Amino acid sequence: MRFSLFYEHQLPRPWSDGQELRLYQDALDQVELADRIGFDYVWEVEHHFLEEYSHSSAPEVFLAAASQRTKRIRLGHGIVQLPPAVNHPARIAERIATLDLVSNGRVDFGTGESSSSAELGGFGVRRGDKRAQWQDAIDAITRMFVEEPFAGWSSPDITMPPRNVLPKTVQKPHPPLWVACSRRETIQFAARNGIGALSFSFVEPEDAGKWADEYYRIIASEECVPAGFAVNPNLAVVLPMMLHEDEATAIERGIDGAHFFAFALAHYYGPTPHDPGRTNVWEEFLSRRDARGFSREQIIANAETLNVNVGSLRGAVGTPEQIIDLIRRYESVGVDQIAFVLQAGPNRHEHICESLELFGKAVLPHFTDGREEREAAKAERLAPAIDAALARRKPARTSPPGYRIDEDAEVARAHRSRDIRSAGRRRFRRGFSRFVHGRSDEQIERLFGPAAQRAFFAGMARAFDPSAAGGFTGELEFRLTRTVWTLELGKTRARARVGAAKNPALTLTLSTADFLRVLAGDANPASLLMDGRLRLRGDVELAPRLSEMFGGPSPY
């Protein structure tokens, strides 16, 4: 079991001058203390515009400051928001690597999609797009870490030419990856992507146990296809905390913070109206906490219940003995890490520091014996599965030498893709992927009949980007299962017609089903070529450029 501090940088209203400064300076002092005591991680969120709930909008800055106040503690982003409208993927790779350099390799790279209306609306991110954007961005970012140069990207949301993204991380191939989870489905999602699950919902040990079982089952199965170039098999849960030898004092000091944390979270993630700069969340909390089940009196009346009902948000607010017992229960079901929230609501700096000191003295020593050995045994047990999983991940690309930075062409392509890739087109592509996924050859070919083919090749002709064709004009011939199609590429536009080409520059022969799988990103042309399922005749050099010529991902 590993232990960490978790920061939202909360600041309930009313605000006065100098309070944010105090909040940040106190937090740095707390992290320094936690490092000395032996905490393993400090996690910091990235949230935007969530007044009172989180004033932590630039964690890269706070964690970098913390790096120079600490020696061993790991610096975790919990999490970086990956939608490209919030953070450009190259900027993310750069800040993670730079933080890894100033901290001498102590970064953990937590990722997420952002999901409050304040943030999605603020940055103009469509809720329906953000999962796909996460998957797209994490693939691009991890490649920026390992590819030299990064071979470029072209997706509905990210267009970037080949560049060497600098600096590189200290940890190789890159810092451990995590993803924010809030329910069973996202824990499974973390496992399928081979990355750590940072569970932000307050979960009972028994439920956490079910999650852990499933998480590790998937990690060890063929379902796991790593999102990065390393697997990080770890499950962390978050709990509010305040420690004191006297239970009533612990509650007195910590329960308002724990309750405000949960109340404000519900405020921003639920349908509660919010008027930026004006809504007073703390006042709403005071007037509605009881109605929402955050009753101070009830907690006090039901003291000694923290082991029974985490949902009450009693969490780890109590005596060392109570907390030791609670940790043991999480440990016994296979949870790897507990992240404690001490800085929450009106909780006071002095009480937080006292709690940390007491934790170091009275709780931590119960969990350190044999910890390294247990972790080594776990790593050994998982190693074969992890090796197998990594073999399933598409490898780092080596782009051919001879690329030349060409500002005008690169900028034109970026704008073209921004302008053209409209919502309709995006929906089409995603629909397309759903269309082929999991279907047999026969099913696909039956569904993709002559009329569908005509519409499709006409669309391909419309999508033709002459700037990506590098001056090529001529005929491309597609010999599918039962039909042959020809695309005539001119200087400025393309035309599609059914039937063989007169003088094809390149002929591609493959089954209709495989053709569609390639287009949907479900099959890799290079693999099909090696399997003999795709045959090329003519100017084979043209083949790797086809996707880009029709507005698809670039091979660079």
Added chain:
Amino acid sequence: MRFSLFYEHQLPRPWSDGQELRLYQDALDQVELADRIGFDYVWEVEHHFLEEYSHSSAPEVFLAAASQRTKRIRLGHGIVQLPPAVNHPARIAERIATLDLVSNGRVDFGTGESSSSAELGGFGVRRGDKRAQWQDAIDAITRMFVEEPFAGWSSPDITMPPRNVLPKTVQKPHPPLWVACSRRETIQFAARNGIGALSFSFVEPEDAGKWADEYYRIIASEECVPAGFAVNPNLAVVLPMMLHEDEATAIERGIDGAHFFAFALAHYYGPTPHDPGRTNVWEEFLSRRDARGFSREQIIANAETLNVNVGSLRGAVGTPEQIIDLIRRYESVGVDQIAFVLQAGPNRHEHICESLELFGKAVLPHFTDGREEREAAKAERLAPAIDAALARRKPARTSPPGYRIDEDAEVARAHRSRDIRSAGRRRFRRGFSRFVHGRSDEQIERLFGPAAQRAFFAGMARAFDPSAAGGFTGELEFRLTRTVWTLELGKTRARARVGAAKNPALTLTLSTADFLRVLAGDANPASLLMDGRLRLRGDVELAPRLSEMFGGPSPY
């Protein structure tokens, strides 16, 4: 005169494992030393993908780390790239404020547009757009610092609904602003915007003097309309530096770094081809330095020339006496700060530290006496002009209460503006602004005749965004100087026609010239209303929403 260190984090090839780590850790040690010695600022660039020349892509992280190793030194971004495709303006405001919090108010906020092909092509920024993007972004960002809540933004490049951007800076109204300059025109530009000029070209004291005169003349004139909410009247120049009591040793230790700096700069900012991940700039430097005028031998042969020709890039590479003399020459012409580049090319950490120590002992004491008094006198001298300049800046907005975060509408609007505001439209708006700017009422009305009006109102009808109309349907009547126009707003579209409305929901009466000035952003409707130049009749609540309803800036 103030003194600073300037960092690009250069790393000439060949690279080996651990070198970037060493580069960053050494730089932190150097900054800590400089702080102890009494340097006033450390500046760090933000560059992307500029291999060897600059591995400094996340200065917010490095400067934050430096904040905890130092006590007094100011932490300067030299510069942050403002094009929104690189950094979202809210993310910039957040990271500047967070750095100000962890450093206890020591941030200087340098800004720029980025101008290498590697960066513009990498992020897809059009060269022709970047100046306007700078102006747009700095206006938005400085408002994020001072408006509570930030009242929102809607421009060709930035769309954001009202949000309270958090945290706020320690320094009020915000950290001092600077802009990167490289020639006379950009120094003038800095002065017109009332912000510090960070001159990155290597300039002789005599030329710097001409720049300084012009800079301060503009600052004190009516041409100065501050980009931020405070004026920062300061001019800094950059010089390579290496100090030693023995001149030959100083040259031996520092001249390769100085020359590589200039050579690599020319490589990335000129037409030289660059193959990402492959071009070896250091080798090119070695084989072509002499041909480009960066001759080691010539420098050695012409020792004692540093006071004659800075263009030779001898810069401040020499003995303390030589450097004192050089600094005095810059000081006498009115330069406020010299930023020294010590970490450049292959320059060694030990030599950099030795130079800094020597500077602190033998150079700095010559320039500190009476410095505060001189600066106070300057501030007093400029105060009336600065007050007058600030009165010309459009003030912080107070948005009306009652706004509600509405994710769906906000996201739809952001995408609509992204999709619709194509290049053509953008050009139209900018052309429009040029059209009215500086013209008299008569000139404008003569140019904007019946045909132009018809085309314009038809365009307005086409631009109608029903989602921003909040369900309103009805007639809007525009009574201009000689003509009356009516826009009929339906549920999904609008229609324009000449002539009075039958039953206008709102009638706006104003001169044709003022109407066009409002549309071009040259006049503020609220001011016109107060001056009696705009009269409203009917549902006046509709008026603040008009701009947004036709795809223009939101009042929020």
